[in-house]
Amino acid sequence: MVGSGAKVGTGCITIGINDAAIGSSFLVYPNPSTCSFKITFAETVAQGEVEVLDVNGRSVFKESLRDIANTEINLNSISEGIYFVRLFNGEVNSISKIIIMQH
Numbered sequence: 001m002v003g004s005g006a007k008v009g010t011g012c013i014t015i016g017i018n019d020a021a022i023g024s025s026f027l028v029y030p031n032p033s034t035c036s037f038k039i040t041f042a043e044t045v046a047q048g049e050v051e052v053l054d055v056n057g058r059s060v061f062k063e064s065l066r067d068i069a070n071t072e073i074n075l076n077s078i079s080e081g082i083y084f085v086r087l088f089n090g091e092v093n094s095i096s097k098i099i100i101m102q103h
Contacts, residue, residue, distance in 0.1 A: 025094040026087050032099035035078060039085065040070040048089040052098075055082055075100065 026041045039050060045065045052061040052075065060078055065071070073085075080102050087094045 025089070025092070026085075026096065028085050028096045028098050031097075032101045034101060035076050036072060036074045037098060038070060038072050039087075041068070041087070044069045045087070045089050048087065051086045051088070052078075053084045053086060055084075 025043070026039050028037055028039055030037060045068050047067075048065045050061075050063050050065055050071065050073070051059055052073065054060055060083070061073060061075060063071070063073070078100055080100055083098050083100060085096045085098055087096075
């Protein structure tokens with residue numbers, strides 16, 4: 001209320017993703033892909049996990065990682081569309097987008 005002595009502020013919070021950090025710790029290829037793609041990590045992952053999420057955030061694939069520098073993921077039963085590959089190395093989440101096309 002104006003004149004009540006209350007302080008009014010916008011209270012805006014910026015929410016977003018730092019584009020430079022997305023996918024910077026790993027490479028997903030080929031992209032677009034049919035159902036199988038490779039992931040090469042910038043550094044060997046001592047312990048972590050890789051997960052593939054659909055556009056609604058549902059997990060369609062999850063695998064634990066241990067002392068690995070690259071891996072191949074095969075998603076035979078997945079529908080065509082846009083997915084997100086999430087790498088968690090025990091400390092940091094990194095995300096990369098992949099497009100799955102009909103094979």
